[in-house]
Amino acid sequence: MADINVILEYKGIVTFAKINRMLDRLIEMPAFQQIRRNIQKKLYGIFVECIENIYKNTGNGRDHLNMTKKLPYIKMGKQDDIFFISSGNIIANKRINKLKSRLDRINHLDHEGLKSAYAEMLDQDTISAEEGAGLGLITIAMRSGNKIKYNFTSLDDNHSYYEMKVDVPNTSSNL
Amino acid sequence: MKKVEIVPTSNTPRVIFDPVSNIFEISGESRPFDVPSFYQPLLSWLDDFNQELSKAKNPSGSFEFKFNLEYFNSLSAKYILDLCKKLSKIRSDGHPINVLWQYESGDDYMYESGQEMSRISKLPFIYEEIRV
Numbered sequence: 667m668a669d670i671n672v673i674l675e676y677k678g679i680v681t682f683a684k685i686n687r688m689l690d691r692l693i694e695m696p697a698f699q700q701i702r703r704n705i706q707k708k709l710y711g712i713f714v715e716c717i718e719n720i721y722k723n724t725g726n727g728r729d730h731l732n733m734t735k736k737l738p739y740i741k742m743g744k745q746d747d748i749f750f751i752s753s754g755n756i757i758a759n760k761r762i763n764k765l766k767s768r769l770d771r772i773n774h775l776d777h778e779g780l781k782s783a784y785a786e787m788l789d790q791d792t793i794s795a796e797e798g799a800g801l802g803l804i805t806i807a808m809r810s811g812n813k814i815k816y817n818f819t820s821l822d823d824n825h826s827y828y829e830m831k832v833d834v835p836n837t838s839s840n841l
Numbered sequence: 842m843k844k845v846e847i848v849p850t851s852n853t854p855r856v857i858f859d860p861v862s863n864i865f866e867i868s869g870e871s872r873p874f875d876v877p878s879f880y881q882p883l884l885s886w887l888d889d890f891n892q893e894l895s896k897a898k899n900p901s902g903s904f905e906f907k908f909n910l911e912y913f914n915s916l917s918a919k920y921i922l923d924l925c926k927k928l929s930k931i932r933s934d935g936h937p938i939n940v941l942w943q944y945e946s947g948d949d950y951m952y953e954s955g956q957e958m959s960r961i962s963k964l965p966f967i968y969e970e971i972r973v
Contacts (some may be wrong), residue, residue: 682874686851686852689851690851703945703947703973704945704946704947704949706949707912707945707947707948707951708950709951710914712914712916714872714912715914715915718872718914773908778921781953781957784954784957785957785960785961787958788918788922788958788961789918789922789961801916801918801919802914802915803916804915805915805918805950807948808950
């Protein structure tokens with residue numbers, strides 16, 4: 667197993683200002699700038715969806731829970747010539763089943779299937795936070811060209827820690 | 842009509858809706874803090890613009906609308922589709938619009954999302970691959 671090269675790693679409470687600072691830092695980093703442009707764009711897009719997902723899930727007064735239980739994290743790195751983005755945040759147990767079935771459904775779709783699902787979700791008139799998260803996951807899958815790996819670790823009767831990881835191979839195109 | 846000119850930031854795109862100069866453009870990055878508040882005024886502006894066009898006795902020729910987006914988040918995508926639907930309405934009301942969808946070479950997601958938006962809104966796009 668080759669060493670993991672970490673490009674950017676953050677653990678802590680996520681605010682909108684923090685997202686901006688993190689992205690500003692990312693695009694200035696030599697380790698990121700060295701990456702081929704089309705891979706950079708994929709990584710950037712996935713990174714933003716993941717960090718915004720954490721922000722949506724853990725903001726709005728739920729910070730206290732994260733402080734006392736387990737902090738969110740996001741990481742971009744490279745291992746064996748494959749880039750990856752991984753993230754983790756607390757989730758209410760009652761939301762797990764829906765999220766899990768959404769992830770499984772997305773992971774079973776091929777590229778054309780993802781495009782159809784993307785179009786269908788894009789064209790819905792109203793969007794709830796849940797649906798917003800669904801569109802975000804489809805976007806992540808479309809950008810990466812790979813399955814979304816995920817894991818839930820129980821923290822207590824009501825909460826779990828949700829982690830996901832997406833690979834982006836260092837090739838010119840996944841089409 | 843008063844033109845729209847929004848200066849870009851690291852999380853909001855440049856927007857120019859200028860009927861006098863016939864420049865309509867959205868470019869840059871879109872992940873505003875409050876996505877609906879950013880896009881709602883633009884959608885309303887296009888409604889008003891369509892009404893103005895319909896009232897005009899001698900409407901001008903075709904309009905050129907350019908999308909040159911580097912990145913948009915998934916909620917912005919929904920609003921960009923709404924903009925396309927407004928443009929499609931203007932077009933179907935008899936006002937010719939040419940839409941240019943620019944995307945960076947190798948940015949498959951940007952190209953494919955353009956295709957889907959064009960298809961859903963029934964608004965033909967001209968695609969232009971930009972080599973960086």
